[in-house]
Amino acid sequence: MNCQTLLIDEAPAVRLQGPAGDTVTVLLRGAQVISWVDASGTERLYCSPKSPLKGPQAVRGGVPVIFPQFSERGPLMRHGWARMRDWTLLPMEAAAPEPRMSLQLHNAVEADPLWPHACVCTLTVSLLPEGLRLALAVQNTGSTALTFHAALHTYFAVGDVTQTVLGGVLPHGAALTLQDPIDQVFETVAGPLQLRSPRGALHLTHKGFRDVVVWNPGPDAVLGDLPAGGWRDFVCVEPAAVAQPVALAPGTGWEGVTVISYNRDLSTPDR
Template identity: 35%
Template sequence: MRTTFDALPDAAFGIVHTMARDAARAVVASRGAQVLSWVCRDKERLFVSKRALSGAGQAIRGGVPVIFPQFADAGSGPRHGFARLLQWSPLPTLNRSDSAGLRFQLCASDDTRKTFPYEFRAELDVTVAGDDLCVSLRVENLDRLDFSFTTALHTYLRVADVTRTRLYGLEGMEFLDSTNGGRREPASGKPIQFDGEIDRIYPEARGELSLSDGADVVRIQSKGFTDTVVWNPGRTLASRMTDLGEDQFDQFVCVESGSVAAPQVIPPGDSWRGTQRLTIIPGR
């Protein structure tokens, strides 16, 4: 089976690691510790743009980018942080009788200290088992001072047609509308539909979500993260994005588990962990 990124050059990803269990398969790049592909029930479940850019300082458009230590422009570093731009080191694998896993580590360096002047260690665990993909980020404070950060797993979920896709579970939540300067909007009272650009932060949205594209359902669960981010650029914005284009905007929805509305604070010697679990529920 062709994966979502087969047409792209290897240089975009660095070293690529593959794992499989129970007829499911995931591919993770050492660059950014970024999940690029998750094949479950013979279908690719993640989206990577066919125009994804490669090279130093370029983020890979798609998969599951790790946003750390800042979300968007909420900091002095590069947009969405440096974690998705740097090479992570592989750690011993997490293979068990019921799952397969990969682990990666990113530590403070001269590059990271330019914009985040703290000693830290970040670990990313990725596991597949049955119909599940689980991604877990752990951040440890190795410094002598408290530090704070914002973070997210910027997950691009592949859909058959974004205009027929619905996201359930946020009907009763207020949100911050990033397309309108972060203005707080009241709860809509209905599932999210994608009929134009959507860029929303749902603070304190920690419940279970379901994304349906008329075929299968993706159940989205998180632990440790405080918020949910929902994004699709719509046709107009996508047409201005050189690494996307208007012909691909309708193939994905980003549903991100994150801590972005308010930062996480870690004292010296302590750590924090956030986990996102995706489960495929096949259509009937």
């Protein structure tokens, strides 16, 4: 396992390399994955070249951690504060079965008067054979119950979103075409999902997360941190806990996990 700390455009980051040459790069700010290059050298995530990694705004691309609020569904800043704060890299586990790293964020009761709860968030990023695993854990370390939304807002590099389809979110096996702008929460989706694009096919599974959010702004949206035509290069498919917030009593925890796999026969269902 090869792990190095580095600066990318003045932003502190950590890069983990697997035995097959695959790499995953994570910013300390927000514990945001900004790159996942598979063993063939293919970049699987999209990160906007117009979005500064050092901030102060949130980075457009990769996998932002959405917590404790999704979008504007509450009084906090859009998508919550977890993606804006600095996380701490935990010591590496030498005996881990796969190359992985964990980053942690401690929130104090007084950190935000609009969300006065103590908790610890941990994001664990693992390189699997022909895949990537992301696990977000939340522990209520305070004395009061808390509720939250959570999502891993994954920007997949697809080459051309208008030639991309997503299976697994619509009933009766129908495929979702992505030729039009979309911003939709699909509630209670068990998965797995199949994402087919000009960049290849991906198999997506999740647990802990009940919902799936799909987003692409389309050609008419004007976003200052997205280049002209950049909308075509990605689609966001994110495992989420949105429709029904997660509730944690003091001393309890929750975990949401997603696994992204490639080089897999998508015609064969999971057993």
